[in-house]
Amino acid sequence: MLGVIVLAGTAVTLWLSFVATPADAVQGEAVRLLYVHVPSVTVAYVACGITFVASGMWLWKRTEWWDLVGSSAAEIASVFTAVTLLSGMVWGQATWGTAWEWDPRLTSTLFLFLLLVGYQALRAASPDRSSRARRSAVVGLLLVPNIVIVNRSVQWWRSLHQDATLFRTDLDFRIEGLMLFTWVFATAVGLVLLAWLLMHRFRIGWLANRVEERRLGDALTARRAEATS
Amino acid sequence: MLRDAVLVAGKDLRLEVRTRVGLGQVLPFAVLVLVLFGFALDPDRGILDAATPGLFWVTVLFSAVLAVQRAFAVESAEGVRDALRLTSLAPGGVFLGKAAAIAVQLLVLEVALGVGVVVLYGADPAGWALLVGTAVPATAGIAAAGSLYGVLAVGLRVRETLVPLLLLPVLAPVLLASTRAFEAALDGSPADGWPWAGLLALFAVVYLGCGIGLYGTLLEES
């Protein structure tokens, strides 16, 4: 159901971004990249927010459910952060002429990606379910403060370094009418995609836990048999 | 809690006095990094002058990772973790104690590195108030974040590689802020530097708070 909405929505977004909308006065055709770049960063941030909330809820309620929500959202967030970085670099190449500019947004997104990679590595390294949940909840809870601190400091850093010689076209393009609609529509499609992915990713985590429990059940039987032999 | 913090910090510092891992290994490592930077960025071309504050803090950061690793390697020894969990130490106290011991070692390291920078890179120390006002909150922040992320990896087989991956992105703002503040101090324009010192203080407060609040969860079962 959600999958169908996403597919149809993606088709409409593609049509809107490539055909229906005009080229931007300042940025030209490159503006069409922003219809995928900006929604993907929005999805990434929303997913991080979900991880943050779910981590806090886990620390409070300590249920499998919140652990799985948090970790699922974090994995999806890392995919969308990677996509944001890549499309941002292509956009930078098209607009600024360099793929990597020490732009506050790009820089802090890179750090967000590294934070998320660390989260996944910690989860992968933790041997059992309870310590995995505990440790990743702490990292998940610190994710948002870290994003905020990194973001603020990088932004502040760039604003103090006013390099007037650098040509800069900012992301803040004039946006109205059909362009605004396209952007809002693409974001909505992205959020539906997030919901769909979250459900499926959650299900994977849930099934993996069931598989683990079945293995444990078998191991318990084997262990009890050991006693009688 | 403070009593426990003093006890843990005292134990860690006593361990350092007995083993001299910090003095005998981490500090020489830091000096070595300074020298290597000197080779990489030819001192005659003036790059070194401009990069001195950044190199100083990058070196501190790498040394801090080593110090954190060391601080928690001690606690992951066979049986010690069990023994520690059976004590009635307050988790917040353990956190503060570990952080304090790391901070003391880092401050000593920073003084030594500062001398090294002056001697090797020919930096001209100026703006003392800002230098100290930057180093103290920066060190507190590094130590607090370090002991929070350091304990996360305790008991994992991949501890050595996981700690830098978790810790360094978190410490990136500290590197940024302390570098800018030091640049301002050395340029003789301390007014530009104090906001960064404020940011460092904020970072330290956030991480000290988070550590005190979250350590209990991490010590419960690790």
Place this chain on the structure above:
Amino acid sequence: MASVIHFRDVVAVLGGFPALAGVDLDVDAGELVALAGPNGAGKTTVLRVCAGLVPVVSGTAEVLGFNLTSQGRQVRSRVGLLGPSGGLYEDLTVADNLRFFGRASGVDDVDTTAAARRFGLTGRLSTTRVAQLSTGQRRRVALAALVARRAELWLLDEPHAGLDAAGRDLLDEVIVGACAAGATVVLASHELDRTEALRCRHVNLAGGTTGGATGPSQARDPDGERDPEGERGPESERGPDQERGPGVHGAA
């Protein structure tokens, strides 16, 4: 007499492996219990579960009146665990270790010193680093730390291993003294001559379960749960064939 340990069908998992696959155990206050069984039977894990160090996956586990599933932390400061490796900082001296662990457990320095003297950890030995000690000496240090703690429940994992004859006698004396003072002692041991001399009640573990061949589910005995005299736990009634030395149970 109050029940100090009450386990019913306890399952504990270590890194995906079910170290305990259904343990029933009842220990009353002041009792002296020896866990016996082959290597890998789960003796160490039983002790660590009792100390609140290993989470209980399923089953009921109460120690000193605390439910381990929800209140595992509260138990920790009230038990003493002697592990196989001692749990000491290798690079600190004997005196430093004792003082740190003593203070961290809320023990007065005077008591720590007294315990150290009792185990002959004075003079040159007290200023020696733990890394330079022999196995038996480390064990003495760990025992001194344990004695100073004045725990309500003593959990000893192979306490006799590595100790010389004098040390073993001293240990037995300490164990008997602790029981006389009202503490409960559970020890895991292969040295049946020692545990029998201590007049321990023996509980057999095999394959992470108690009761051996009978298996945990059939063995549940509703009457055995509350034994008014505290002399014979349900385990000893359940399978006399599993027991070593049927005549030696009974609290000190």
Place this chain on the structure above:
Amino acid sequence: MSPWGYVVLGWAITLVVVVGYVVITMQRGRALSRQVPAEEQRWM
């Protein structure tokens, strides 16, 4: 490269990564659901 080239490249990268992730996710789900009996699969 022309502006259109960059636009197509950016979109292509995004779509490939996201679609790839979707496919991997669905395959993982399918592989796992084969190991768990149907009555245990309910999670809502």
